[in-house]
Amino acid sequence: MGSQMTKGHCYLCGAIVAKSGFVEHFDSKHLDGEKVDDQECVLLKVEDAEDKIYWLYLDIPLTSTLKTLDTFLREIWLECCGHMSAFYQHGGIEIGKSTKLEQLPVGSILFYEYDFGSMTELRITLLRTVSRPRQRKAVRLLARNLPLRFDCGQCGEEADFICCECDAMEEYPFLCEKCMESHEHECALPVVNSPRMGVCGYCGEYDVYEFPDNAEKEE
Template sequence: MPLTSTLKTLDTFLREIWLECCGHMSAFFLRSGGEVGKNTKLGTLPAGLTLHYDYDFGNTTELQITLLGTVSRPKQRKAVRLLCRNLPLVFKCGGCGEEADYICCECEAMEEDPFFCQACMESHGHEYALPVVNSPRMGVCAYCGENDIYDFSDNTEKEK
Protein backbone atom coordinates (compact mmCIF):
# COMPACT_ATOMS: atom_id res chain seq x y z
CA MET A 1 0.00 0.00 0.00
CA PRO A 2 1.27 3.52 -0.65
CA LEU A 3 2.45 5.32 2.48
CA THR A 4 -0.19 7.97 1.81
CA SER A 5 -2.95 5.34 2.18
CA THR A 6 -4.98 5.29 5.38
CA LEU A 7 -6.03 2.46 7.65
CA LYS A 8 -9.51 2.93 6.17
CA THR A 9 -8.09 1.62 2.86
CA LEU A 10 -6.71 -1.42 4.67
CA ASP A 11 -10.03 -1.90 6.47
CA THR A 12 -11.87 -1.90 3.12
CA PHE A 13 -9.41 -4.43 1.67
CA LEU A 14 -9.70 -6.78 4.67
CA ARG A 15 -13.47 -6.63 4.44
CA GLU A 16 -13.43 -7.45 0.71
CA ILE A 17 -11.01 -10.36 0.88
CA TRP A 18 -11.81 -11.94 4.25
CA LEU A 19 -14.51 -10.47 6.45
CA GLU A 20 -17.52 -8.57 5.12
CA CYS A 21 -20.85 -10.19 5.77
CA CYS A 22 -23.29 -7.45 6.76
CA GLY A 23 -21.56 -4.16 7.52
CA HIS A 24 -20.31 -4.70 11.06
CA MET A 25 -18.12 -2.10 12.78
CA SER A 26 -14.36 -2.54 12.97
CA ALA A 27 -11.37 -0.87 14.61
CA PHE A 28 -7.58 -0.89 14.83
CA PHE A 29 -5.86 -0.98 18.24
CA LEU A 30 -2.34 -0.73 19.61
CA ARG A 31 -1.00 -3.49 21.84
CA SER A 32 -1.56 -1.13 24.80
CA GLY A 33 -5.26 -1.06 23.94
CA GLY A 34 -5.51 2.45 22.51
CA GLU A 35 -7.54 2.79 19.33
CA VAL A 36 -5.82 4.01 16.14
CA GLY A 37 -8.08 6.08 13.88
CA LYS A 38 -8.89 4.85 10.39
CA ASN A 39 -7.74 8.19 8.95
CA THR A 40 -4.18 7.44 10.12
CA LYS A 41 -1.77 7.34 7.16
CA LEU A 42 0.50 4.31 6.93
CA GLY A 43 3.54 6.57 6.49
CA THR A 44 3.06 7.92 10.02
CA LEU A 45 3.32 4.48 11.62
CA PRO A 46 6.74 3.04 12.54
CA ALA A 47 8.13 -0.14 10.98
CA GLY A 48 7.74 -3.08 13.34
CA LEU A 49 4.49 -1.79 14.83
CA THR A 50 1.86 -4.46 15.48
CA LEU A 51 -1.77 -3.42 15.20
CA HIS A 52 -4.72 -5.43 16.37
CA TYR A 53 -7.81 -5.31 14.18
CA ASP A 54 -11.29 -6.33 15.31
CA TYR A 55 -14.21 -6.85 12.92
CA ASP A 56 -17.73 -7.26 14.36
CA PHE A 57 -17.95 -6.52 18.05
CA GLY A 58 -20.59 -9.24 18.64
CA ASN A 59 -18.91 -12.28 17.03
CA THR A 60 -15.51 -10.66 16.83
CA THR A 61 -12.92 -11.76 14.32
CA GLU A 62 -9.49 -10.63 15.50
CA LEU A 63 -6.49 -10.09 13.23
CA GLN A 64 -2.93 -9.06 14.00
CA ILE A 65 -1.16 -6.80 11.48
CA THR A 66 2.56 -6.05 11.59
CA LEU A 67 4.06 -3.23 9.54
CA LEU A 68 7.28 -4.76 8.25
CA GLY A 69 8.78 -1.74 6.51
CA THR A 70 8.75 0.18 3.26
CA VAL A 71 9.92 -0.54 -0.26
CA SER A 72 10.18 1.66 -3.30
CA ARG A 73 8.27 0.44 -6.33
CA PRO A 74 6.32 1.76 -9.32
CA LYS A 75 2.87 3.30 -8.86
CA GLN A 76 0.02 0.78 -8.79
CA ARG A 77 -3.58 0.99 -9.97
CA LYS A 78 -5.20 -0.73 -6.99
CA ALA A 79 -5.17 0.68 -3.46
CA VAL A 80 -3.71 -2.55 -2.03
CA ARG A 81 -1.43 -4.99 -3.81
CA LEU A 82 -1.67 -8.58 -2.59
CA LEU A 83 1.82 -10.09 -2.47
CA CYS A 84 1.00 -13.56 -1.14
CA ARG A 85 -1.87 -15.59 0.20
CA ASN A 86 -2.31 -18.54 2.51
CA LEU A 87 -3.16 -21.94 1.07
CA PRO A 88 -6.84 -22.69 1.74
CA LEU A 89 -7.31 -25.28 4.46
CA VAL A 90 -9.00 -28.52 3.43
CA PHE A 91 -11.68 -29.77 5.81
CA LYS A 92 -13.05 -33.32 5.71
CA CYS A 93 -16.72 -34.22 5.88
CA GLY A 94 -17.67 -35.63 9.28
CA GLY A 95 -20.09 -38.01 7.57
CA CYS A 96 -18.06 -39.63 4.80
CA GLY A 97 -14.52 -38.21 4.92
CA GLU A 98 -14.69 -36.49 1.53
CA GLU A 99 -13.71 -32.84 1.15
CA ALA A 100 -16.22 -30.63 2.98
CA ASP A 101 -18.29 -28.00 1.17
CA TYR A 102 -20.26 -26.67 4.15
CA ILE A 103 -19.89 -25.80 7.80
CA CYS A 104 -23.02 -26.45 9.90
CA CYS A 105 -23.32 -23.50 12.28
CA GLU A 106 -25.60 -25.43 14.64
CA CYS A 107 -23.10 -28.31 14.99
CA GLU A 108 -20.26 -25.85 15.51
CA ALA A 109 -22.20 -24.13 18.31
CA MET A 110 -22.77 -27.52 19.97
CA GLU A 111 -19.03 -28.31 19.57
CA GLU A 112 -19.74 -31.24 17.23
CA ASP A 113 -17.96 -31.89 13.92
CA PRO A 114 -19.44 -29.12 11.74
CA PHE A 115 -18.06 -30.02 8.29
CA PHE A 116 -20.10 -31.75 5.57
CA CYS A 117 -19.85 -32.46 1.85
CA GLN A 118 -22.82 -31.58 -0.41
CA ALA A 119 -24.39 -35.05 -0.22
CA CYS A 120 -24.09 -35.44 3.55
CA MET A 121 -25.34 -31.89 4.15
CA GLU A 122 -28.53 -32.69 2.23
CA SER A 123 -29.32 -35.55 4.62
CA HIS A 124 -28.08 -33.71 7.73
CA GLY A 125 -30.80 -32.67 10.20
CA HIS A 126 -29.79 -29.02 10.58
CA GLU A 127 -30.67 -26.22 8.19
CA TYR A 128 -28.23 -23.39 8.94
CA ALA A 129 -25.02 -23.99 6.99
CA LEU A 130 -22.49 -21.75 5.29
CA PRO A 131 -19.91 -22.58 2.61
CA VAL A 132 -16.37 -23.58 3.48
CA VAL A 133 -14.26 -20.56 2.51
CA ASN A 134 -10.70 -19.26 2.87
CA SER A 135 -11.40 -16.85 5.73
CA PRO A 136 -11.11 -16.58 9.50
CA ARG A 137 -14.78 -15.53 9.30
CA MET A 138 -15.91 -18.95 7.99
CA GLY A 139 -19.04 -20.13 9.80
CA VAL A 140 -19.66 -16.77 11.50
CA CYS A 141 -22.71 -14.55 10.99
CA ALA A 142 -23.57 -14.65 7.27
CA TYR A 143 -20.06 -14.72 5.78
CA CYS A 144 -20.01 -16.60 2.46
CA GLY A 145 -16.88 -15.19 0.79
CA GLU A 146 -18.81 -13.88 -2.19
CA ASN A 147 -16.80 -10.64 -2.32
CA ASP A 148 -13.43 -12.42 -2.31
CA ILE A 149 -12.12 -11.74 -5.81
CA TYR A 150 -8.67 -13.14 -5.06
CA ASP A 151 -9.10 -16.72 -6.25
CA PHE A 152 -6.40 -19.17 -5.29
CA SER A 153 -4.79 -21.12 -8.10
CA ASP A 154 -2.30 -23.82 -7.23
CA ASN A 155 0.58 -23.61 -9.72
CA THR A 156 2.72 -26.13 -7.85
CA GLU A 157 1.74 -29.23 -9.82
CA LYS A 158 4.58 -30.68 -11.80
CA GLU A 159 4.19 -30.47 -15.56
CA LYS A 160 4.17 -33.82 -17.34
Protein backbone atom coordinates in the same frame (compact mmCIF):
# COMPACT_ATOMS: atom_id res chain seq x y z
CA MET B 1 -4.65 -29.69 6.69
CA GLY B 2 -1.12 -30.44 7.86
CA SER B 3 1.63 -28.64 5.96
CA GLN B 4 -0.88 -26.44 4.13
CA MET B 5 -1.13 -24.38 7.31
CA THR B 6 2.30 -22.85 6.68
CA LYS B 7 2.27 -22.57 2.88
CA GLY B 8 0.71 -20.14 0.46
CA HIS B 9 0.71 -18.80 -3.07
CA CYS B 10 3.01 -16.00 -4.14
CA TYR B 11 0.66 -13.83 -6.19
CA LEU B 12 3.54 -12.31 -8.14
CA CYS B 13 4.98 -15.50 -9.67
CA GLY B 14 2.74 -18.42 -8.73
CA ALA B 15 5.24 -20.22 -6.48
CA ILE B 16 4.04 -22.04 -3.39
CA VAL B 17 6.14 -20.77 -0.51
CA ALA B 18 6.28 -21.25 3.24
CA LYS B 19 4.70 -18.53 5.33
CA SER B 20 7.96 -18.10 7.24
CA GLY B 21 9.96 -17.94 4.01
CA PHE B 22 7.89 -15.50 2.00
CA VAL B 23 9.90 -12.37 2.81
CA GLU B 24 13.11 -14.08 1.71
CA HIS B 25 11.34 -15.24 -1.48
CA PHE B 26 10.04 -11.73 -2.09
CA ASP B 27 13.49 -10.20 -1.61
CA SER B 28 15.25 -12.67 -3.89
CA LYS B 29 12.66 -12.87 -6.68
CA HIS B 30 10.67 -9.66 -6.74
CA LEU B 31 12.75 -6.70 -5.58
CA ASP B 32 14.06 -4.63 -8.48
CA GLY B 33 16.10 -1.48 -8.27
CA GLU B 34 14.09 1.53 -7.18
CA LYS B 35 12.80 3.66 -10.05
CA VAL B 36 11.86 7.33 -10.08
CA ASP B 37 8.08 6.78 -10.32
CA ASP B 38 7.94 3.92 -7.79
CA GLN B 39 5.57 4.10 -4.82
CA GLU B 40 7.00 4.00 -1.32
CA CYS B 41 5.07 1.36 0.59
CA VAL B 42 5.03 -0.64 3.78
CA LEU B 43 5.13 -4.44 3.69
CA LEU B 44 2.44 -5.96 5.94
CA LYS B 45 1.84 -9.41 7.35
CA VAL B 46 -1.79 -9.99 8.30
CA GLU B 47 -2.84 -13.03 10.32
CA ASP B 48 -5.81 -14.43 12.14
CA ALA B 49 -4.99 -13.28 15.67
CA GLU B 50 -6.02 -16.58 17.23
CA ASP B 51 -4.37 -19.46 15.37
CA LYS B 52 -2.55 -17.78 12.44
CA ILE B 53 -3.40 -20.49 9.87
CA TYR B 54 -5.01 -17.78 7.74
CA TRP B 55 -2.48 -15.20 6.59
CA LEU B 56 -1.70 -12.57 3.96
CA TYR B 57 1.29 -10.52 2.85
CA LEU B 58 0.45 -7.11 1.37
CA ASP B 59 2.08 -3.88 0.39
CA ILE B 60 0.32 -0.53 0.57
CA PRO B 61 1.57 3.05 -0.05
CA LEU B 62 2.75 4.94 3.01
CA THR B 63 0.37 7.74 2.06
CA SER B 64 -2.67 5.42 2.20
CA THR B 65 -4.91 5.41 5.26
CA LEU B 66 -6.10 2.62 7.51
CA LYS B 67 -9.53 3.10 5.90
CA THR B 68 -8.04 1.79 2.63
CA LEU B 69 -6.68 -1.26 4.45
CA ASP B 70 -10.03 -1.76 6.20
CA THR B 71 -11.83 -1.84 2.85
CA PHE B 72 -9.42 -4.46 1.48
CA LEU B 73 -9.68 -6.70 4.56
CA ARG B 74 -13.46 -6.58 4.36
CA GLU B 75 -13.38 -7.64 0.71
CA ILE B 76 -10.96 -10.54 1.00
CA TRP B 77 -11.83 -11.94 4.43
CA LEU B 78 -14.64 -10.35 6.42
CA GLU B 79 -17.61 -8.50 4.95
CA CYS B 80 -20.99 -10.05 5.59
CA CYS B 81 -23.46 -7.61 7.14
CA GLY B 82 -21.77 -4.21 7.17
CA HIS B 83 -20.48 -4.56 10.73
CA MET B 84 -18.32 -1.94 12.44
CA SER B 85 -14.55 -2.37 12.69
CA ALA B 86 -11.57 -0.74 14.40
CA PHE B 87 -7.77 -0.75 14.57
CA TYR B 88 -5.90 -0.84 17.89
CA GLN B 89 -2.37 -0.53 19.18
CA HIS B 90 -1.05 -2.60 22.08
CA GLY B 91 -2.93 -1.74 25.23
CA GLY B 92 -6.24 -1.37 23.41
CA ILE B 93 -5.65 2.18 22.18
CA GLU B 94 -7.85 2.75 19.12
CA ILE B 95 -6.29 4.29 16.00
CA GLY B 96 -8.50 6.34 13.70
CA LYS B 97 -9.04 5.06 10.16
CA SER B 98 -7.87 8.41 8.77
CA THR B 99 -4.37 7.59 10.08
CA LYS B 100 -1.81 7.22 7.27
CA LEU B 101 0.54 4.25 7.24
CA GLU B 102 3.50 6.62 7.28
CA GLN B 103 2.40 7.77 10.75
CA LEU B 104 2.88 4.26 12.20
CA PRO B 105 6.34 2.98 13.21
CA VAL B 106 7.84 0.20 11.09
CA GLY B 107 8.04 -2.94 13.20
CA SER B 108 4.89 -2.13 15.15
CA ILE B 109 1.94 -4.50 15.54
CA LEU B 110 -1.70 -3.49 15.17
CA PHE B 111 -4.84 -5.39 16.05
CA TYR B 112 -7.97 -5.15 13.95
CA GLU B 113 -11.49 -6.12 15.00
CA TYR B 114 -14.43 -6.68 12.67
CA ASP B 115 -17.95 -7.10 14.12
CA PHE B 116 -18.02 -6.33 17.83
CA GLY B 117 -20.67 -9.02 18.39
CA SER B 118 -19.39 -12.14 16.61
CA MET B 119 -15.86 -10.77 16.39
CA THR B 120 -13.07 -11.68 13.99
CA GLU B 121 -9.71 -10.33 15.19
CA LEU B 122 -6.61 -9.91 13.05
CA ARG B 123 -2.96 -9.16 13.87
CA ILE B 124 -1.12 -6.83 11.47
CA THR B 125 2.68 -6.50 11.50
CA LEU B 126 4.32 -3.56 9.72
CA LEU B 127 7.46 -5.34 8.53
CA ARG B 128 9.44 -2.69 6.66
CA THR B 129 9.28 -0.13 3.86
CA VAL B 130 9.54 -1.25 0.23
CA SER B 131 9.19 0.41 -3.16
CA ARG B 132 7.07 -0.95 -6.00
CA PRO B 133 5.94 0.07 -9.47
CA ARG B 134 2.86 2.27 -9.36
CA GLN B 135 -0.32 0.17 -9.07
CA ARG B 136 -3.93 0.74 -10.06
CA LYS B 137 -5.14 -0.40 -6.62
CA ALA B 138 -3.57 0.83 -3.41
CA VAL B 139 -3.36 -2.57 -1.70
CA ARG B 140 -1.35 -5.20 -3.55
CA LEU B 141 -1.83 -8.81 -2.45
CA LEU B 142 1.57 -10.51 -2.44
CA ALA B 143 0.83 -13.87 -0.84
CA ARG B 144 -2.01 -15.78 0.78
CA ASN B 145 -2.32 -19.09 2.60
CA LEU B 146 -3.41 -22.09 0.54
CA PRO B 147 -7.10 -22.90 0.96
CA LEU B 148 -7.43 -25.38 3.81
CA ARG B 149 -9.11 -28.72 3.18
CA PHE B 150 -11.70 -30.02 5.64
CA ASP B 151 -13.08 -33.56 5.32
CA CYS B 152 -16.77 -34.38 5.63
CA GLY B 153 -17.51 -35.84 9.03
CA GLN B 154 -19.87 -38.43 7.53
CA CYS B 155 -18.27 -39.73 4.31
CA GLY B 156 -14.71 -38.40 4.41
CA GLU B 157 -14.94 -36.53 1.11
CA GLU B 158 -13.89 -32.90 0.90
CA ALA B 159 -16.31 -30.72 2.85
CA ASP B 160 -18.30 -27.93 1.20
CA PHE B 161 -20.15 -26.61 4.24
CA ILE B 162 -19.71 -25.86 7.90
CA CYS B 163 -22.78 -26.55 10.06
CA CYS B 164 -23.20 -23.54 12.34
CA GLU B 165 -25.26 -25.47 14.90
CA CYS B 166 -22.72 -28.29 15.21
CA ASP B 167 -19.96 -25.73 15.49
CA ALA B 168 -21.80 -23.91 18.29
CA MET B 169 -22.19 -27.22 20.16
CA GLU B 170 -18.44 -27.93 19.66
CA GLU B 171 -19.19 -30.95 17.48
CA TYR B 172 -17.32 -31.62 14.21
CA PRO B 173 -19.11 -29.24 11.80
CA PHE B 174 -17.83 -30.01 8.28
CA LEU B 175 -19.98 -31.76 5.65
CA CYS B 176 -19.94 -32.29 1.90
CA GLU B 177 -22.88 -31.11 -0.18
CA LYS B 178 -24.46 -34.57 -0.42
CA CYS B 179 -24.29 -35.30 3.31
CA MET B 180 -25.52 -31.81 4.13
CA GLU B 181 -28.80 -32.63 2.37
CA SER B 182 -29.62 -35.30 4.96
CA HIS B 183 -28.03 -33.57 7.97
CA GLU B 184 -30.26 -32.90 10.98
CA HIS B 185 -29.43 -29.19 11.05
CA GLU B 186 -30.21 -26.66 8.34
CA CYS B 187 -28.06 -23.66 9.27
CA ALA B 188 -24.84 -23.99 7.25
CA LEU B 189 -22.33 -21.71 5.56
CA PRO B 190 -19.82 -22.47 2.79
CA VAL B 191 -16.24 -23.52 3.44
CA VAL B 192 -14.15 -20.48 2.49
CA ASN B 193 -10.52 -19.39 2.77
CA SER B 194 -11.08 -16.91 5.58
CA PRO B 195 -10.79 -16.69 9.38
CA ARG B 196 -14.45 -15.64 9.39
CA MET B 197 -15.65 -18.96 7.96
CA GLY B 198 -18.80 -20.11 9.73
CA VAL B 199 -19.40 -16.79 11.52
CA CYS B 200 -22.54 -14.64 11.24
CA GLY B 201 -23.60 -14.72 7.57
CA TYR B 202 -20.14 -14.78 5.99
CA CYS B 203 -20.08 -16.46 2.56
CA GLY B 204 -17.00 -14.84 0.97
CA GLU B 205 -18.92 -13.38 -1.95
CA TYR B 206 -16.71 -10.27 -2.10
CA ASP B 207 -13.48 -12.27 -2.22
CA VAL B 208 -12.18 -12.03 -5.80
CA TYR B 209 -8.62 -12.94 -4.80
CA GLU B 210 -8.65 -16.73 -5.08
CA PHE B 211 -5.53 -17.98 -6.83
CA PRO B 212 -6.19 -19.88 -10.11
CA ASP B 213 -5.57 -23.59 -9.51
CA ASN B 214 -3.77 -24.14 -12.81
CA ALA B 215 -1.15 -21.48 -12.04
CA GLU B 216 0.38 -22.86 -8.85
CA LYS B 217 3.88 -24.38 -8.67
CA GLU B 218 6.09 -25.51 -5.85
CA GLU B 219 9.17 -23.37 -5.27
